[in-house]
Every structure is written in structure tokens, then in C-alpha cells.
């Protein structure tokens with residue numbers, strides 16, 4: 038292919054991708070879709086510029102408009118999270134976590150977080166080697182932290198508060214880092230933060246998955262409950278482009294300087310200014326529409342869980358009402374003989390244009406399964422809610438899933454019904470420009 042052909046091929050692939058997502062049911066818990074205004078920001082000239090440092094103190098000319106937008110973004114982040122300080126420069130959730138590690142720990146220090154099988158994110162994981170392969174979670178591999186796990190009630194899918202308190206007292210971590218990637222229920226920040234702080238720890242919280250729900254008052258409020266700083270990505274239950282952010286309840290100069298220095302020059306050089314503009318718009322959207330949106334996201338997750346059970350699936354944490362967030366987790370191991378495990382089911386559903394991901398269950402490794410073909414599938418309702426779906430649509434989605442996974446119908450046949458169903462949900466809701474086609478490919482030449 039010559040250069041022009043490559044350009045055409047890449048553009049065509051992007052258009053194909055847009056078409057796929059316009060006809061599919063998007064259920065990846067870490068994804069969402071942005072409004073026209075946010076997408077416009079990410080395409081703007083902001084994406085070509087440098088603005089290292091703190092707004093108003095840059096070391097480049099030409100930053101006056103960038104600075105103003107960044108101040109707006111910081112003010113909104115403080116407002117929606119009830120924070121005293123915000124740094125909107127981390128370029129992703131992982132980088133935001135690294136900012137916290139760098140600000141409040143030294144290599145070799147003990148940190149405590151949720152293990153990956155219990156739903157923890159790779160960025161909070163330890164350094165270890167497996168069968169000669171180098172494997173590393175960011176906390177261990179990049180910051181060199183000695184990561185210990187917060188005791189977790191595997192079947193109950195919550196932190197075991199009593200055991201966690203004992204472990205904190207014994208290990209005396211430098212950092213107690215709450216938060217998860219499979220985040221069904223709030224973490225016991227109120228109970229455990231004082232224990233850790235008394236022993237000299239900084240208490241932090243990774244809100245990547247739930248930041249939108251926190252911002253609109255539909256999950257726990259980590260800063261009010263005792264976390265001193267919170268790191269998050271901005272595009273799961275939030276309306277932002279892919280970016281990161283750190284907010285804190287402490288505006289003491291020594292404390293905030295640690296965060297600022299860890300962000301720049303520590304973790305970023307330039308900080309993707311187009312995404313800062315997109316985040317400012319997304320925060321304005323959350324402020325305006327978040328209350329209604331967050332409530333519907335959670336209602337949809339709970340109702341999808343309920344309908345999946347009715348259709349013959351085993352959704353975890355039934356005794357607790359399945360979930361208090363956007364995420365639900367299905368144990369597919371009872372279906373193994375007929376339908377395979379997480380990977381097989383993910384792939385079968387993908388052929389029916391139902392997009393979700395395989396996921397480890399907290400007990401998988403004890404039963405001989407691993408992340409490649411685990412016993413679970415994970416779903417989130419952030420994106421389908423933004424498309425205007427409500428409880429009755431959850432019933433239809435559960436039924437499509439049963440046809441593919443349990444009835445073993447030809448997925449390409451089910452895809453036709455999925456596509457017909459999706460054709461009625463093409464507009465974006467909970468935004469200022471709600472008449473826009475959500476997945477339109479924006480051509481600017």
C-alpha cells in the first residue's frame with residue numbers, strides 16, 4: 038500500500054468501527070461515549086500544543102486560552118467532587134494512580150490495595166514473576182511498592198472489614214489505596230481510614246470506575262468519608278474523553294505541592310490539553326445531567342442482573358441486590374459444559390454484536406481457572422444508559438444473551454435482532470446536544 042492507500046485504509050477502519058458500535062450493544066464497564074461538544078474538543082488545536090507546568094506559570098507562550106480552560110476544569114472538578122484541590126493534568130487513570138504513589142510513598146514502602154482476582158486494577162498490583170515471565174502491576178513494577186492485599190470476602194464481594202483492620206495494624210502501610218476495577222459495592226473507607234491514618238498512612242481511593250457516580254451523589258463519597266486524595270480516569274461512568282484527574286480534600290500547600298510535583302515534572306511533560314478541554318465540558322454535563330443519569334445507570338445494572346437471572350444466568354451477589362454501581366458480574370462456570378467459559382462466551386456474544394469482557398471471579402484461581410478463560414463475564418450499563426435505555430431494554434438485552442449463551446442459537450442470526458433493537462437507540466442523552474447521532478464518524482476534510 039502506498040501512503041495515500043494507508044490513509045484511506047485507516048479512515049475506512051475507523052468508519053467501520055463507528056458502524057459496529059452504532060449497531061452493537063456496548064456493555065464494557067470501563068467504557069462510555071462522549072457528546073459532540075467533547076468530541077469537538079478532542080479534535081481541536083488544543084491537541085497540537087504544549088503547556089507544561091501549572092496554568093498561569095507555563096514555560097511556553099500561546100497558553101492564555103489553554104490556561105483559562107484548565108482553571109475552569111479544575112474549578113468544576115473541585116465543585117462536583119466536593120474537593121479543595123484538583124490537578125487535571127494526569128493523562129490517564131493509571132498515571133493518576135502513579136501520581137498518588139509518587140506523592141505519598143517511596144520505593145520499598147508498603148501499600149495496601151485490592152488484589153486483581155478480587156477486582157483490583159492492574160495499576161494497584163505488585164511486582165511478581167510467574168514461570169520466568171516478568172509480570173508487574175504498576176504500583177510494584179513502576180513505583181517499587183511492596184504491595185499487600187486488603188483482605189477481601191471473596192464470596193460476599195466486599196472488603197472484610199475486621200480482617201482488613203487487623204492487617205492494617207500489622208502491616209502499617211504507608212498508603213492505603215481503596216478502589217477497584219470490578220467495583221460492585223462501596224469500600225469501607227469510613228471504617229478503615231482512621232485506623233490507617235493513626236498509623237501514619239495516607240489514605241487514597243481509585244475512583245476510575247465510579248467517578249461519575251460519585252460526582253452525582255450515587256455512590257459513596259470517598260473524600261467525605263476519610264480518603265485524602267482520589268485518582269480517577271474520566272470516561273467510564275464519567276462523560277469525559279480518556280484522561281485522568283486527582284482531587285483531594287486537603288489543600289494544605291505541602292500536601293498539594295506533592296501532587297503537583299508528582300504530576301509535573303514527575304508523570305507528565307505535556308498533559309493532552311484537548312482532553313482537559315473535553316473534561317471541562319464533561320464535568321459541566323455531569324453537573325447538569327449527572328443526578329438523573331447516575332440513578333438510571335444503577336437501576337439499569339440492577340435490572341439487567343435481575344433479568345439475566347430470570348433467563349438462567351448466575352449473577353454474583355444476588356443476596357446483596359447484585360450491585361450498587363454500573364457493573365455486574367456473571368458467574369458462567371455453571372454453563373461451562375454447554376457454552377464454555379468467559380472467553381468462549383465473550384466471543385460468542387461478540388458474533389451477536391453484544392460487546393462485553395471476560396473477567397476473573399474472585400474464586401477462579403482456587404478452582405484452576407485463569408484470566409485467559411475465566412469463570413466470569415463483566416458488564417456495565419454506563420454507555421447503554423447514555424443511549425437512553427431503561428429497565429425494559431435490560432429485559433431485551435438479557436433475552437438476547439440467553440439466546441446466544443444458553444439456547445446456543447446461531448449468534449449471527451441473533452445479531453440481526455440485536456441490530457434492529459439498537460437502531461432505535463442512536464441519540465446521545467444526558468447532554469446539551471441530545472439530537473446528535475452518538476456514533477457518527479466526524480469527517481473534517
Ligand code: DSN
Pocket residue numbers: 066067130158218219
Ligand atoms: N482495565 C480497565 C477496565 O476494564 O476496568 C480499566 O483500566
